[in-house]
Amino acid sequence: MFLPVILAGGSGTRLWPLSRKLYPKQFLAFGGELSMLQQSVMRLQGLQCSSPLLVCNEDHRFLTAEQMRQMGHEDITILLEPEGRNTAPAIALAALHATSNGNDPILLIMAADHHIQDQQAFHESVSKAADQAGKDWLVTFGIVPGSPETGYGYIQRGQEIQGQAYRVERFVEKPDSDTAAAYLKAGDYYWNSGMFMFRAGRYLEELKKFEPDILASCSAALQNARQDMHFVRVDKDAFSACPSDSIDYAVMEKTQDAAIVPMEAGWSDVGSWSSLWDLLPRDAEGNSCKGDVITLETSNSLLLSDNRLVATLGVQDLVVVETKDAVLVAHKNRAQEIKALVNHIKSSGRSEHITHREVFRPWGSYDSIDAGGRYQVKRITVKPGAKLSLQKHHHRAEHWVVVSGTAMVTNGEESFLVTENQSTYIPLGRTHSLENPGKIPLELIEVQSGAYLGEDDIVRFEDIYGRLEKD
Structure with missing residues (x-):
């Protein structure tokens, strides 16, 4: 038995505009119903391992929990990073948590946003790595290269240890x-796959030897952690003081006990739109299309429509990605440069790199469908049994019109049901709440009016999702 640790803390820039800071690529589904995070969990089926431990950013906690709930993993443990500090501290948190009960399990470190086509080959490589990890090697998985790829780091193997496991000769950029x-x-x-296998204690020993400040900060952060539902919240101040470093630089390039197990399993880190085009099915013209797409005299292109018709004529080697609030058009050979475009959007003071027009919350979602100087219109979806916080606003009033389902509304001192084609009005400053007591999603239109309509104009009094301190 070993403990899988899935790192789900990516920020998501290279697959913009589908991937955003608050909805990065590990939560997206490409070519199927399961997200990349969910596929990572499914990939463990058939292995002799315990339930995985997840490490994610605090901003993504409800997305992570909801996707695990959809898979029947409601009780999965999720370690929350207050901010990203790279892979060495994230793995340190997982190793410290895994050894806190006196055990010293073997950890399988996986990224939540990788694609692996051949699950059987993946399992065989994991089995070989587990054998070496049990002998105190720190094992990394090396992907057998199929092309002279310049977007990955490389690892050179050295002397064979046993059973197609080798010493690491060197890491190269x-x-x-x-x-x-x-x-x-x-x-x-x-x-360099970015996947590893080793005993938790061995990793902590090497981290203490080479980067004691990382270990000290993570130990303090976890020592002062608190349990919040199935989340483990580490101490923000202690973790923020932790140096930021990758496991490669912090440990693997320095240890004398690094080993490599080759893997040939159809692996990809899906690091660009062109790499996604390589993975998805294509038609006779070489186009990979998803959504409402019409093509004419178009070839070798990736065309994704999220909301509207995308039509192309007389083009080739393009990436076209349409969402509700942004459209990307790029040459496929320039797809590795999307990060520079996202940085330009960020420096322009825009918000499209942060979140989608539709924003997900633990209770459901809202879609900002119209806005003006003193008004905003949202389409709100509340999941069955879910409840928004008891709250008030200092600067806006709200009108709610139910279009589907039934709402239990708290409006000041009153609580009452609002059903389809009925409405209610929440005056400025009035304490209120919204709940879906039914068995189908509640859909309503919210019209906000007032001098300030920002999401930070919320004063919470009660919240079942633990958001009184922070949304």
Whole structure:
């Protein structure tokens, strides 16, 4: 038995505009119903392992919990990072948590946003790595390269240890095209997968040896952690003081006990739109299309429609991605440069890199469908049995019109039902709440009016999701 640790803390820029800071790619589904995070959990089926431990950013806690609930993992433990500090501290938190009960399990470190096509080959590599991790090696998985890829770091294998496991000779940075071609020809270089397997205690020993400040900060952060439902909230001040570093730089490149197990399982980190195009099914013209898409004399393109018709004529090698609030048009060969475009959006003072027009909350979601100088219109969906916080606003009043389902409304001292085609009015400053007591989603239109309509104009008094301190 081993403990899978799934790192789900990515910020999501390379697959913009589908991926946003508050809805990164690990929560998206490409070519199926399951998100990349859910696929990572499903990938463990058939292995002799315990229920996975998740590490995610506090901003993504409800997305993570909801996607686990959909899979029947309501009681899964989720470690929350107050802010991202890279992989070495994230894994340190997981290792410290795993050893807090006196045990010293083998950890399988996985990323939540990787694609693996051949599950059986993945399982075979994990089995080989577990054998070496049980002998106190710190194992990384090297992907057998299929091309001279310049977007990945590489690992050179050294002397064979046992059973297709090797000492790590060296880690190398992302190469230029000529160097990558030489690595491919040499046959002893592998893509750096970012997946690892080792005993929790061995990792902590090496971290203490090479980066004691990281271990000290993470130990303090977890020592002062508090349980919040199935979330483990580490101490924000202690964790914020932690140095930011990757596990490669902090431990794997320094330890004398690094081993590599080759893996050939159809792996991809889905790091760009062009890499997603490589993975998805394509038609006779080489186009990969999803959503409402019409093509004419179009070839070798990735065309994704989330909300509206996308029609193309006489183009090739394009990436076109449409969402409710943004449209990306890029040459497929430039898809690795999306991060620069997102940085430009950020520096322009815009918000499209942060969140989608439709925003997800633990109780459901809202979609801002119209806005003006002193008004805003939202379409609100409340899940069955869910309840918004008891709250008030200092600067706005709200009109609610129920279009589907039944709402239990608290409006000041009164509580009453509002059903389809009925409405209610919440005056400025009035304490109020909204609940769905039914068995189908509650849909309503909310019209806000007032001098200020920002989401920070919320004063909460009661909240079943633990958001009184922070939304």
